[in-house]
Amino acid sequence: MKIKFLGTGGAFEPTYGNSAAILEINQQNILIDAGFTIYPKLVQLDFWKIDYILLTHLHNDHCGSLANILLHSCFYANGRKLVILYQTETFRDQIKSFLNIQLKDVEKYAEFKPTTEIPGLFYLDTFNRHSEGFQTFSFIFEEAGERLVYSGDLRDCNFLFNHLSTLPSLPTQVYHDISFDSTNKGHAFYTDLIPYQAQFNILGYHCDPTQKPADNTIPLVYDQPDLRY
Ligand SMILES: [Zn+2]
Numbered sequence: 001m002k003i004k005f006l007g008t009g010g011a012f013e014p015t016y017g018n019s020a021a022i023l024e025i026n027q028q029n030i031l032i033d034a035g036f037t038i039y040p041k042l043v044q045l046d047f048w049k050i051d052y053i054l055l056t057h058l059h060n061d062h063c064g065s066l067a068n069i070l071l072h073s074c075f076y077a078n079g080r081k082l083v084i085l086y087q088t089e090t091f092r093d094q095i096k097s098f099l100n101i102q103l104k105d106v107e108k109y110a111e112f113k114p115t116t117e118i119p120g121l122f123y124l125d126t127f128n129r130h131s132e133g134f135q136t137f138s139f140i141f142e143e144a145g146e147r148l149v150y151s152g153d154l155r156d157c158n159f160l161f162n163h164l165s166t167l168p169s170l171p172t173q174v175y176h177d178i179s180f181d182s183t184n185k186g187h188a189f190y191t192d193l194i195p196y197q198a199q200f201n202i203l204g205y206h207c208d209p210t211q212k213p214a215d216n217t218i219p220l221v222y223d224q225p226d227l228r229y
């Protein structure tokens, strides 16, 4: 398993790109999230070896350029429909309604398959734990005796870590959204993540790295050049 981020910023930090990543698992590339800076980033990299798209939620910094990415793949890249993986049928229908407004008939440009298509991909329903009444998900990937966790946007990091504690022990890398602003109620505040460092390797993303306070001990994806495009 290999992950490389296309952006590590928050919703209002386009300088760092919208948080999104390419995860390689079973020799296939999954694009995790497709915010409004991601299409230009893929064009800049000329990276179209995308097999699947997986969305944590439908906020614009996570799906804002999805329609463009689908169209580009059909018309300019390799002429094929990308596969959008869906966690639940309700979420699939939400993605479809969102895209149908933009694309008229989304089935012309994308295929939809359940996440069970990918062995070793699991999701955690984090509804209401990022934004009130809003559907969000975290992802857990397992391959070759390793586990990789992608929080998505999640205020309630205790929920995710409590779940991880119930799983069989495996070397685990957790990528968690992080906030350095205590008034931000949408993301995990860094002091809430720090206690879990005793048990888990954690890297933070979805932030402005220049706002990192001196007492923060969570390393940031932004500061790891190997983890970023
Ligand atoms: Zn976000």
Ligand SMILES: [Zn+2]
Pocket (backbone or CB within 6 Å): 057, 059, 130, 153
């Ligand atoms: Zn969000």
